[in-house]
Amino acid sequence: MPVSDLSSTAQDYLKLIWSATEWSATPMTVSSIAERLGVRPSTASDGIKKLVKQGLVTHAPYGSIELTDAGREHAVAMVRRHRLLETFLVQMLGYGWDEVHDEAEILEHAVSEKLIERIDQKLGHPTRDPHGDPIPTPEGHPHLPAATQLSAADTGRAVEITRISDADPQMLRYFTELGLAPDTRLFVREHRPYADVTTIRLQGRDRDIDLGASASEAIWVIAV
Structure with a gap:
């Protein structure tokens, strides 16, 4: 069954389950899905039951929710759509990186596979x-880097930003003001866990930047 044959709700659930566990080992539950999607737990529970009947997820009573092979295939296809659309909106239409998530959420349900492949080629x-x-390949293979959250990176060494969470557009605008984006190089100066502060210095700059816990946890880095 093509991913386009699934309902928009089913597509959203599958994409969320996959993407939420892409960078975290925390299992997905009905309550966590309800919280992330902004729906009642009973609504989320009904949605998961439908996916179980379709053979797309498994759900142990009061336990975690796991994608089946078929569910993963559909989920990765939706993730691919979403991220290609975000890239297209930024590179070709001049959107800001803080604007594209909601736009892509709408478009990903309407575009055809042919259009997605044309966008991929164009980019x-x-x-x-x-x-x-x-961005997963058409075969469903992601290019996941061996990254760690900035909040857990070793001090006294240079790192490069490889990923920044897009969950909070306001935080993305804050990062823009600070000059933080993928490929930015910086030095991890200090962690102050009791103050929930990580101090960094961008390469080529002469001043330190203090980031709170939510900011430093939204940034993933790799050693350089």
Whole structure:
């Protein structure tokens, strides 16, 4: 069954389950899905039951929700659509990286596979979106880097930003003001866990920047 044959709700659920566990080992539950989608737990529970009947997820009573092979295939297809659309909106239409998530959420349900492949070709087959999230290949293979959250990065060494969470557009605008984006190089100066502060310095700059816990946890880096 093509992903386009699924309802928009089913597509949203599958994409959320996959993407939420892409960078975290925390399992998905009905309550976490309800919270992320802004729906009642009973609504989320009914949605998951439908996906179980379709053979797209497994759900142990009061336990975690896991994608089946078929569910994963559909989920990755939706993630690919979403991230290619975000990239297209930024690179070809001049959107800001803080504007594209909601637009892509709408468009991903309407576009055809033919259009997605044309967009992929037009963009030169990008491997990540404007936030650094890996764009899966048509075969469903992501390009997940060996990254760690800035909040857990070793101090006293240079790192490069590889991914920034797009969950909060206001935070993305804040990062823009600070000059933080994928490929930005910086030094991790200090972690102050009792103050929930990580101090960094951008390469080529002469002043430190203090980031709170929510900001430093939204940034993934790799050693350089």
